[in-house]
Amino acid sequence: AICRPGGSKCRDLNYIRFILIQNRAGKTRLAKWYMQFDDDEKQKLIEEVHAVVTVRDAKHTNFVEFRNFKIIYRRYAGLYFCICVDVTDNNLAYLEGIHNFVEVLNEYFHNVCELDLVFNFYKVYTVVDEMFLAGEIRETSQTKVLKQLLMLQSLE
């Protein structure tokens, strides 16, 4: 067979390459890398993602091909949440992965807004690590994640 659909999935390619939160002006609010890139490359990726995502409208899909990968993204007010994965990855699972993450942020920061992410950038990393690790989904239960975050919050 020229194309065995399953064949392509059985490669160790399926993981998140990076997660980006950007505003409409292209300012990065979070960049989490799960693959080695040097600093220049990171900057280039950030700009490219911004360019491909911001031109799309609400009638478009939430997926866009990107180099050899694809970006799954969703826009919340002025912020774009983008996840870069392999082309064979499950689009809808990551799309809801983003939403699940946003709901956790919303609960944790009590109606999250862009400024929360700016002033508490170091806490956002903690939230990400609770939910995504090594490019994989680590925990999906909002209750469990929030309980853990509040426990950490109570520590000195």
Next chain:
Amino acid sequence: MPAVSKGDGMRGLAVFISDIRNCKSKEAEIKRINKELANIRSKFKGDKALDGYSKKKYVCKLLFIFLLGHDIDFGHMEAVNLLSSNKYTEKQIGYLFISVLVNSNSELIRLINNAIKNDLSSRNPTFMCLALHCIANVGSREMAEAFASEIPRILVAGDTMDSVKQSAALCLLRLYKTSPDLVLMGEWTSRVVHLLNDQHMGVVTAAISLITCLSQKNPDEFKTCVSLAVSRLSRIVSSASTDLQDYTYYFVPAPWLSCKLLRLLQCYPPPEDGAVKGRLVECLETILNKAQEPPKSKKVQHSNAKNAILFEAISLIIHYDSEPNLLVRACNQLGQFLQHRETNLRYLALESMCTLASSEFSHEAVKTHIETVINALKTERDVSVRQRAADLLYAMCDRSNAKQIVAEMLSYLETADYSIREEMVLKVAILAEKYAVDYSWYVDTILNLIRIAGDYVSEEVWYRVIQIVINRDDVQGYAAKTVFEALQAPACHENMVKVGGYILGEFGNLIAGDPRSSPLVQFNLLHSKFHLCSVPTRALLLSAYIKFINLFPETKATIQEVLRCDSQIRNSDVELQQRAVEYLKLSSIASTDVLATVLEEMPPFPERESSILAKLKKKKGPGAVSVPELDDKREGGELNGGGDRGPDTAAMSASNAVSRYVLVASSCLFMYIGCTTFSWPYCKFPFVFQSTPSPSADLLGIRSAAPIGATPTSTGSLLVDVFSEAGPAAPSAAVNDDGFLRFVCKNNGVLFENQLLQIGIKSEYRQNLGRMYLFYGNKTSVQFASFTTTTKPVEPLVEGGAQIQQVLNIECLTDFSEAPLLNIKFRYGGALQNLSLKLPVTINKFFQPTEMTSHDFFQRWKQLSQPQQEAQKIFKANHGMDTEVLKAKLLGLGTALLDDVDPNPENYVCAGVIQTKGQQVGCLLRLEPNGQAQMYRLTLRCSKDSVSMRLCELLAQQF
């Protein structure tokens, strides 16, 4: 639930961030940052010891400055100090700084690893998780070396907290991906599989990613995970929407875990155990049933989560490709989505249906949606959706609907997005060729392509139409008529002129009977385009003109006139000038017989893989092309010759043919008029003069290319274990020791040659697998009979001048030093010929390069310090000691050539891992040239003694 209040924690940090946000200009921001940097620097340098809080605050500010895009060159030490704080918030900032500003500063790495070690053994789950997250985020080799054995222990220990297990599983996954050689399988592996049964769904969610990755690499060792995954999936799928509480997302039970379970199952064939399989089929049916149920919520999150599972289930059904009922149900479900109001679903349905189209069970079901898909191609707003629609039309195309699909694709091309035109053109060209029942339709289609999207018609496409017209005499007259008509258009694309020139030059005589397309009319038509064309096209037209002189002697005077005019014979382009001069002389001096021979009609091209199919594959990456395979069998090996034998075989043979033609033509000229110029720059005009290989062809160095007149007659492909006892046992003297050694650092070339036979090889290796193509060329004009090789059957007769091909699949089971032998027997005349050759399969072929820093290298070097792990040789240089040549050889060896590692820049160091089925052998190499003495010292250190020895032996003869 209480939320975080803004700016709590570090006031100074909040003030600083506000200041930065208030800066009106970039300059103001830089000024403010520099002020802060100076402040922090003085605090860090001050005599007063900083308390933990201040240290944390300053490190956090530095991190913020770094994230704004400024370089940070201090503060690392303070960050490392924070790691050993026993306050969570301080430790957290320390770890964050380290994770974001990864720095392989060797001094610090030791301190960092030390702090991580303390936290891992602290039994404090919060600290353990911080440490594990840091390892998972950095994932460096040093960390792998320090912790790869510790983490599995934490993962499977009975008393480890659930959250720590989650982090440990993914941390181990990261280390396994970056340094697989350091993560050793062991007693823990079987216990990891059982994490699929863990009560805590979060642990399962994390562990399954690790298990999936490990299963891909070691499927046998982990195959018990299949039944565990099936029963876990079954429990989730059959649970009520509230059973799983925390893990229910918008009324969908554990959607992410379900997807991961379904994906894990895609690493394996369908379960053999009937009960397990039955249970799984039941799950898949339930998932398909649920898609039909009314939604439990109107929220898009609900339907997305549900459909995420559905699409993953469909992927699994397609992967198994064995349950017709499920395949057809999947297809019907996707059919509903094709008209869904959500663009996402339409897109995903088109994408998923593409793979369904390639299954014999669902191909017909997919075809029923053709109208909807065509409509999508015409009306979708999002170009990526239209592209999927085009992909699906391509995938569902077969003989029954080819004309409709090709017509739709052609009409779409007129308005198609520029970004996808080239690919569309290739697809149309492929379908038109593949399903051409009558070739006039094919010719029309391709000419239409050129007319509509000429700029996007690559060379491969127009080469191909010419190859087909040349090879099929039933279409030649029609092709000549059609191009003649197409050229009437006032503005036609240059590609049309090329095809027109070529075809009329070959077959213009077939339409010359009609006075409306008499020879002179044809010539004038072509020549009217001449001045608007680029140099390569003009060169092609000149060749068409000389062909005209042969076809139609009555045009000779007119054409000679054209050739003789200054704009040709004194053209500033050397190629055009030379053609004009030589063609003019040829036409005036050569006798009719000579002309007729030199300018004879092209012989048929060998049938190989379509050059355009190869091009599409190259464009989309291997595995991405889904030509409906149902038809491949019937078409009789369109892919013969193997996709790897050069993507442009057709084009290549075309240019070889030109070389041959040029050679003969030029030597004619040389004989007749004493012309001394012999160079004839490359052109792609496939006139061939004769089709049997002649010894003179070798002068042009094309002998290693596939012979033009001889198609490969046999392409066997069986998996042969060339390392079985039968292989290397017979020590009968191999005749090709020299040949063999030339292949240590390269993969392609001529392995053996004598007066009768030439054997070329091409080989490629990936991890522990390899594939070798052997090309046996009969150099004589006499048939070889009873041709056999040890490995497997090939075509028993090899015609004179012919070449046959054989493919060997190679798997490296364990390290080895003897090369496998290949025995070849055949009869030439009456005599039995017997050859025994060493196949150039050497252990270094299975190298994976490993990049590492100087520090890593020498650390690993020290670790491999047992005397038997090292092999060393000092030897005299056999070849020049040119740096570039040496580098090329070392790269050819398969290892990574590491720069800036050895303190002496003259030395070369390399690192790599040899992949065998059973194990991986890490290897380090150091080559120290001594230019004055013309000597080398070569040192190898490998984790396995026998490998060091063998590599040293092999390499000592290479430099």
